Amino acid sequence: MGPTIKLSSGYEMPQVGFGLWKVDNATAADTVYNAIKVGYRLFDGACDYGNEKECGEGVARAIKEGLVTREELFITSKLWPVFEDGDKVEPAIRRSLADWGLEYFDLYLIHFPGALKYVDPSVRSSAATRPCT
Numbered sequence: 001m002g003p004t005i006k007l008s009s010g011y012e013m014p015q016v017g018f019g020l021w022k023v024d025n026a027t028a029a030d031t032v033y034n035a036i037k038v039g040y041r042l043f044d045g046a047c048d049y050g051n052e053k054e055c056g057e058g059v060a061r062a063i064k065e066g067l068v069t070r071e072e073l074f075i076t077s078k079l080w081p082v083f084e085d086g087d088k089v090e091p092a093i094r095r096s097l098a099d100w101g102l103e104y105f106d107l108y109l110i111h112f113p114g115a116l117k118y119v120d121p122s123v124r125s126s127a128a129t130r131p132c133t
Contacts, residue, residue, distance in 0.1 A: 002039065011106065013074055017042030025051050032058025036067055046078035046111055047096045056100035075102060078111035 004012040018040040023031050028051040032043065036058070043059075045052055059075070062068050077100070083092035093108060 002041070013107070014040075014042040016040075017044050017074070017076075020045040020051060020055055021049050023049070023051055023055070025054050028054035029057035029061065031055075033061050034058075036062040036073075041068070041072060042074040042076070044076045045100070046080070047092065047099070048078070048080050048111060052077065052096055052099035053101075056102065060101050070102070074106040075100065076107040076109065077105050078109045080111050081114040084110065084113075 003015045005015055007013055018032070018035045020028070020032075020043060032055045035043070043055065045055055059070075059073065063070060077093075077096045079089060079092055083089060093105075097103065097105065
């Protein structure tokens with residue numbers, strides 16, 4: 001897995017990861033799969049990147065083919081600021097988990113603190129208010 005750092009939770013996190021921002025949807029599944037093949041174990045994603053479903057397909061393929069187990073991967077996702085209100089956090093994380101096809105994230109972060117206008121996930125708007133879909 002390469003060098004890791006021990007978190008206060010006791011879990012080990014790889015020190016080198018693969019950022020998924022700007023990974024094109026059309027190639028995301030293959031990109032993640034190939035990154036796993038060459039040794040990446042930490043993947044940094046976010047609902048705002050719009051490619052969680054495709055990235056999850058790459059993870060699922062690697063697991064199905066026996067390249068890794070889920071436990072060998074460290075998957076991070078992020079909460080977009082419009083979902084920071086208490087009643088919106090759980091639906092947002094559940095949606096991201098479903099998109100990834102996972103039961104849990106190893107790390108879930110607030111993407112950045114901020115006050116953007118809330119837009120229901122069924123609506124797509126400008127980049128400033130774009131919901132995670």
